[in-house]
Amino acid sequence: MAPPLIRTQDLAKEYRMGSTVVPALRGVTLEIARGEFIAVMGPSGSGKSTFMNLLGCLDHPSGGEYLLDGQAVSRFSDDALAALRNRSLGFVFQNFNLLPRTTALDNVALPLLYGHVATAEARLRATRRLAQVGLAERMDHQPAQLSGGQQQRVAIARALVNDPALILADEPTGALDTRTGIEIMVLLQALNREGITIVLVTHEHDIAAYADRIIGFRDGRVVEDRRNERRDASADFSALDKVAA
Amino acid sequence: MSFLATLRIALKALRVNSLRSGLTMLGIIIGVAAVIVMIAVGRGAQSKVEDQIRSLGSNLIIVFSASSTFTGARSAAGAAYTISEEDGYAIGREVEEVYAAAPTLRGSGQVVAGNANWSTTFYGVTTNYFEVRNWSLAEGRGFDQAEMNGAAKVAIIGTTVAANLFGSESPVGQVVRVRSVPLTVIGVLQKKGQSLSGNDQDDVLLMPLSTARNRVLGATALAKSRSVGAIHIKVRDGVDMKIAEERIRELLRQRHRLQPGQEDDFNLRNLTEILQAREESSKVMALLLAAVASVSLLVGGIGIMNIMLVSVTERTREIGLRRAVGARAADILRQFLVEAVTLSLIGGLTGILLGIGGALAIGRWVEWPIELSSGAILLAAGFAALIGIFFGYYPARKAARLSPIEALRYE
Numbered sequence: 111m112a113p114p115l116i117r118t119q120d121l122a123k124e125y126r127m128g129s130t131v132v133p134a135l136r137g138v139t140l141e142i143a144r145g146e147f148i149a150v151m152g153p154s155g156s157g158k159s160t161f162m163n164l165l166g167c168l169d170h171p172s173g174g175e176y177l178l179d180g181q182a183v184s185r186f187s188d189d190a191l192a193a194l195r196n197r198s199l200g201f202v203f204q205n206f207n208l209l210p211r212t213t214a215l216d217n218v219a220l221p222l223l224y225g226h227v228a229t230a231e232a233r234l235r236a237t238r239r240l241a242q243v244g245l246a247e248r249m250d251h252q253p254a255q256l257s258g259g260q261q262q263r264v265a266i267a268r269a270l271v272n273d274p275a276l277i278l279a280d281e282p283t284g285a286l287d288t289r290t291g292i293e294i295m296v297l298l299q300a301l302n303r304e305g306i307t308i309v310l311v312t313h314e315h316d317i318a319a320y321a322d323r324i325i326g327f328r329d330g331r332v333v334e335d336r337r338n339e340r341r342d343a344s345a346d347f348s349a350l351d352k353v354a355a
Numbered sequence: 356m357s358f359l360a361t362l363r364i365a366l367k368a369l370r371v372n373s374l375r376s377g378l379t380m381l382g383i384i385i386g387v388a389a390v391i392v393m394i395a396v397g398r399g400a401q402s403k404v405e406d407q408i409r410s411l412g413s414n415l416i417i418v419f420s421a422s423s424t425f426t427g428a429r430s431a432a433g434a435a436y437t438i439s440e441e442d443g444y445a446i447g448r449e450v451e452e453v454y455a456a457a458p459t460l461r462g463s464g465q466v467v468a469g470n471a472n473w474s475t476t477f478y479g480v481t482t483n484y485f486e487v488r489n490w491s492l493a494e495g496r497g498f499d500q501a502e503m504n505g506a507a508k509v510a511i512i513g514t515t516v517a518a519n520l521f522g523s524e525s526p527v528g529q530v531v532r533v534r535s536v537p538l539t540v541i542g543v544l545q546k547k548g549q550s551l552s553g554n555d556q557d558d559v560l561l562m563p564l565s566t567a568r569n570r571v572l573g574a575t576a577l578a579k580s581r582s583v584g585a586i587h588i589k590v591r592d593g594v595d596m597k598i599a600e601e602r603i604r605e606l607l608r609q610r611h612r613l614q615p616g617q618e619d620d621f622n623l624r625n626l627t628e629i630l631q632a633r634e635e636s637s638k639v640m641a642l643l644l645a646a647v648a649s650v651s652l653l654v655g656g657i658g659i660m661n662i663m664l665v666s667v668t669e670r671t672r673e674i675g676l677r678r679a680v681g682a683r684a685a686d687i688l689r690q691f692l693v694e695a696v697t698l699s700l701i702g703g704l705t706g707i708l709l710g711i712g713g714a715l716a717i718g719r720w721v722e723w724p725i726e727l728s729s730g731a732i733l734l735a736a737g738f739a740a741l742i743g744i745f746f747g748y749y750p751a752r753k754a755a756r757l758s759p760i761e762a763l764r765y766e
Binding site: 163166168169188189192193195196197201203207209211212220221223224225226229268272 | 367673675678686
């Protein structure tokens with residue numbers, strides 16, 4: 111059996127607020143295999159965001175182990191983490207986080223510039239990813255000229271551009287209407303079918319239903335971890351269209 | 356990220372807020388332009404003063420006949436002739452500190468050549484006068500001792516006189532009349548331009564002292580007393596002017612039999628002192644300008660820091676995103692530093708162009724040589740870059756130290 115993509119052992123994180131120590135994550139042990147589509151759920155303050163930040167190598171844990179692809183990431187330096195984020199991870203945010211006044215193409219190519227990929231090569235790869243998310247026609251558009259759904263697809267193309275093993279999506283449909291949200295889920299499911307592991311944070315059960323494993327957080331601990339029969343997003347999308355017609 | 360890509364991002368960020376960037380640069384532009392103008396004008400002024408010192412004859416002391424209170428009514432300085440030709444020779448002979456002393460007589464009148472005439476000042480001088488004043492000839496020759504002794508009817512004229520009497524023709528060999536005395540022009544002085552007080556130093560005619568006394572001025576009292584209007588004295592190199600002045604005063608008081616407590620019947624004037632004071636004041640001017648320029652550069656630098664801090668705050672989310680997709684803290688530091696330096700360098704280059712233009716314009720206006728130096732320009736450009744680094748570092752470090760999570764969450 112292949113080693114898991116992610117393995118955490120008693121992963122903990124506490125924040126210091128003046129003299130008081132606030133525990134945000136109290137020992138999380140779990141494994142995520144390659145190719146899984148996971149929905150992380152939980153109320154605010156449950157520790158799911160902290161968990162995502164740790165998975166995303168944006169923060170150092172205060173205790174426990176985190177192995178990403180067999181590497182003990184918890185002991186990496188800041189610069190090594192930056193390189194790891196650049197090579198192995200893709201982020202999708204609720205508010206898209208695209209650079210304003212920058213074309214879709216340049217937004218998508220951004221991670222490659224930090225990975226020392228030559229400009230021409232970076233543009234080529236960014237163009238390919240934009241075509242993959244269906245925005246080949248909008249490459250030269252700036253975020254302000256794109257709809258919310260299109261902006262999120264640019265963000266997904268950006269997350270894909272470095273061929274990451276893992277995509278972390280933090281409420282990717284939170285700022286979108288239902289129809290556009292389902293459209294994004296169609297895209298994420300398609301990417302997952304190609305073998306990309308996706309961890310998605312959401313508080314909507316409708317969105318979590320598109321994943322095939324649901325992990326629930328509460329008070330800094332995993333309180334639920336179950337398999338889910340994933341709904342087919344593209345079927346839902348076509349159904350929506352029929353209702354509209 | 357490559358440097359070129361970083362530079363491109365910086366230029367783009369500056370272009371997005373082009374008005375803000377322009378205003379921020381203004382301080383640097385003014386500062387750098389001021390530095391360049393200051394150095395160009397300052398150097399020009401200094402070299403002009405140095406030229407004047409050289410043309411006046413360095414180490415020059417002039418003794419004038421003083422106003423005499425002999426008759427009770429004070430007359431103007433130089434009006435009464437209290438010093439004599441012999442005083443001049445005695446100073447040259449007896450005062451060790453003196454290199455040469457040239458007694459001179461001065462008069463003014465019409466100079467006529469053919470049907471042209473010109474009103475000018477003429478001087479009766481000794482052969483060493485040229486050496487004392489550091490004057491040289493553009494054409495012809497100077498007086499010789501025989502002409503001196505024999506009150507020869509010869510003259511040397513300045514270029515202004517030459518131009519007015521002879522136009523473009525060579526005056527050497529021509530005859531001019533001064534107070535009806537015909538004098539043969541044997542030489543033309545090198546052009547000297549304006550004096551410090553604005554007199555045309557080329558509007559002059561020189562003749563042997565004896566000629567002036569015996570033939571041209573011809574005043575009986577003068578001829579008998581052998582008195583002169585002034586003695587020009589060149590002090591030896593390296594001698595303290597104060598000491599030389601004191602020796603000359605002592606000698607003259609002794610020769611004029613002045614009692615202790617009695618007023619001098621002559622005036623000593625040291626032109627170098629006046630010039631040095633001028634040079635001093637031009638240095639003070641340059642220093643003042645430098646102070647203004649550095650204050651402007653400092654204010655400009657603070658402006659850059661201010662705008663960079665605003666920019667870092669505005670772009671906190673962007674910083675978070677860049678960190679998330681793989682930028683190291685050092686990449687962020689470099690990005691904002693390059694932005695600050697680009698801002699100050701563009702300001703610096705604009706300032707250089709403006710400074711050169713300003714210096715040339717001022718040069719045309721004040722009519723003195725402006726000395727633009729590549730050193731000053733390099734200095735200004737280097738200073739601008741330094742300011743960018745110095746004042747850009749703090750905001751850039753602030754940006755680099757942002758935690759990626761907090762930056763991403765920033766509203």
